[in-house]
Amino acid sequence: MKLSRHHLAALAAFLIWGFFPIPLRWLAGYASGQILFFRILISLVLLLLLHGLGRRAAVQAVWRQWQAAPPAERRQLAVTTGVGGLLLTSNWLLFIYVVNQVSVQAGSFAYLICPILTALLGFVVLGEKLRPNQWAAIGLSALSCLLLGAGAVKTLLMSLVVASTYAAYLISQRRLQGYDRLVLLTAQLLLAALLILPVAPLLGAQPLAGFRDAHLLAVTALLSLGFTVVPLFLNLYALNVLPSGTVGIMMYLNPLVSFALAFLYFGEQATATQVGAYGVILLSVVLYNLAFQPRPQPTNP
Numbered sequence: 001m002k003l004s005r006h007h008l009a010a011l012a013a014f015l016i017w018g019f020f021p022i023p024l025r026w027l028a029g030y031a032s033g034q035i036l037f038f039r040i041l042i043s044l045v046l047l048l049l050l051h052g053l054g055r056r057a058a059v060q061a062v063w064r065q066w067q068a069a070p071p072a073e074r075r076q077l078a079v080t081t082g083v084g085g086l087l088l089t090s091n092w093l094l095f096i097y098v099v100n101q102v103s104v105q106a107g108s109f110a111y112l113i114c115p116i117l118t119a120l121l122g123f124v125v126l127g128e129k130l131r132p133n134q135w136a137a138i139g140l141s142a143l144s145c146l147l148l149g150a151g152a153v154k155t156l157l158m159s160l161v162v163a164s165t166y167a168a169y170l171i172s173q174r175r176l177q178g179y180d181r182l183v184l185l186t187a188q189l190l191l192a193a194l195l196i197l198p199v200a201p202l203l204g205a206q207p208l209a210g211f212r213d214a215h216l217l218a219v220t221a222l223l224s225l226g227f228t229v230v231p232l233f234l235n236l237y238a239l240n241v242l243p244s245g246t247v248g249i250m251m252y253l254n255p256l257v258s259f260a261l262a263f264l265y266f267g268e269q270a271t272a273t274q275v276g277a278y279g280v281i282l283l284s285v286v287l288y289n290l291a292f293q294p295r296p297q298p299t300n301p
Helices: 005-018 021-025 032-054 056-068 071-102 104-126 132-149 153-173 181-203 214-239 244-250 253-264 272-288
Strands: none
Touching: 005 214, 005 244, 005 253, 021 071, 021 104, 021 214, 021 253, 032 056, 032 071, 032 181, 032 214, 056 181, 071 104, 071 153, 071 181, 104 132, 104 153, 104 253, 104 272, 132 153, 132 272, 181 214, 214 244
16 A cells, blocks of 8 residues: 555654653653643644634634534534533643653553544444444453553553543544534633633642743643644644544554553563553454455345
8 A cells, every 4th residue: 555645644643642751751740730731821822823824714614614503503512612622631631640650551551442442432422333343352452451450450540541531532522523623622722721720720730930941831832832733733634535444543553652662761661461461452453443344245147
């Protein structure tokens, strides 16, 4: 298969996200809420600049869509965008905490299991159908969780919470078909910024002190531009042409790179049970993505 620009864009996006723990660990001494506050703020400013400089037509199109939509659809869009903002903010906060305070392995496991957990939520919430091999993959994922939980219950629970918040976010966004996702993401971050400001002290964030911290500002600017806005833009560019299933399979590059970093760069250790659990989840990923062709039916002579 020849790799197009869109394939390369998707691969680049997930490769970038795979290396996300490295700059995030540069801020290990900061409160998770402080990192979250400035990541949201700087990402929001960058997205507003992007829309203002080159995507005004997309913003205007979303506004016209919303005005022309029936009242029920407008309410659903407002509620789903708000809920999405809360879920995304929670996911970012939890992931920052897990990578910096628990382990890179825990954060990687969360995003390795997330697509399968999303499929399960899609079945429960949206009534989406699952093939037998996908049910088997979900069962193997549950087995991997049991193996991990046998030796590290806290790590497992943190991974599941991170995965659950992002899976719930993805499920909520499936109800927003037909709208520009980058514009909606900007609206979600705007809501997140408005919500996090009054509760910043409760999250350990100190905005005034942060604005005087050159190291914090530099690293969060890198996280916002290089590890948020750029890969998001690349991912959306790829999704304009590639099937979502193709991009979904590429998404596994992200946690696999992070796993490699955990052991080779950060020097983390894993027990034999944990290695077995990681092997089971990898097997479930392969099984879940197998595409079985229906057996051809005989034709009449």
